[in-house]
Amino acid sequence: xxxxxxxxxxxxxLFPLPEVVLFPTRxxxxxxxxxxxxxxxxxxxxxxxxxxxxxxxxxxxTIANVGCCAEIVHYQRLxxxxxxxxxLGQQRFRVLEYVREKPYRVGLVxxxxxHPPAKDLRPLATDVExxxxxxxxxxxxxxxxxxxxxxELPDLPTExxxxxxxxxxxxxxxxxxxxxxxxxxxRLEREAEIxxxxxxxLAARSVLKDTFxxxx
Numbered sequence: 001x002x003x004x005x006x007x008x009x010x011x012x013x014l015f016p017l018p019e020v021v022l023f024p025t026r027x028x029x030x031x032x033x034x035x036x037x038x039x040x041x042x043x044x045x046x047x048x049x050x051x052x053x054x055x056x057x058x059x060x061x062t063i064a065n066v067g068c069c070a071e072i073v074h075y076q077r078l079x080x081x082x083x084x085x086x087x088l089g090q091q092r093f094r095v096l097e098y099v100r101e102k103p104y105r106v107g108l109v110x111x112x113x114x115h116p117p118a119k120d121l122r123p124l125a126t127d128v129e130x131x132x133x134x135x136x137x138x139x140x141x142x143x144x145x146x147x148x149x150x151x152e153l154p155d156l157p158t159e160x161x162x163x164x165x166x167x168x169x170x171x172x173x174x175x176x177x178x179x180x181x182x183x184x185x186x187r188l189e190r191e192a193e194i195x196x197x198x199x200x201x202l203a204a205r206s207v208l209k210d211t212f213x214x215x216x
Contacts, residue, residue: 021175121157131195138202
């Protein structure tokens, strides 16, 4: 039995956050001020520095069942015992049951991984990256702002799918669906659909802008 299978299920402190979906490999800065979560973070800092982030739907008042483990990579204590910290997304997990709910939630979780791909995902990842660049270029043109994406996007299709998903703003429900997918191809295909719709919308706005605001 491998070490990963021995720890496939474990207890994990849980941190529900409204409309925040964390993805593997992605950073998440946090400001910890609630007393119960200050207790939680102090406890975590004495162990493996890991906890789970779960998205809260503020409309339904529900907590997602699938989240992402975060690891504290840097923290700063403020004079009134608040904390600022930088965390980094690790493995995804599914909550099997809640072991404790006070002073903070602790769940029994199982780790989730994507299924091995049945085909070469590089062409699909290349298409998604090009769509992303189109969206950024059109957004910069319309807003007349200098909008850029990192020079080095993730090379691996799975990591690229996480990067794109984490940068979809204002659609936490869609992000949660992407987080729960265990098929990299399906995640990239859905992101391609979203980016294509966004690109077409921005292209139409760009044409209107050029029509009504022609350059002198």
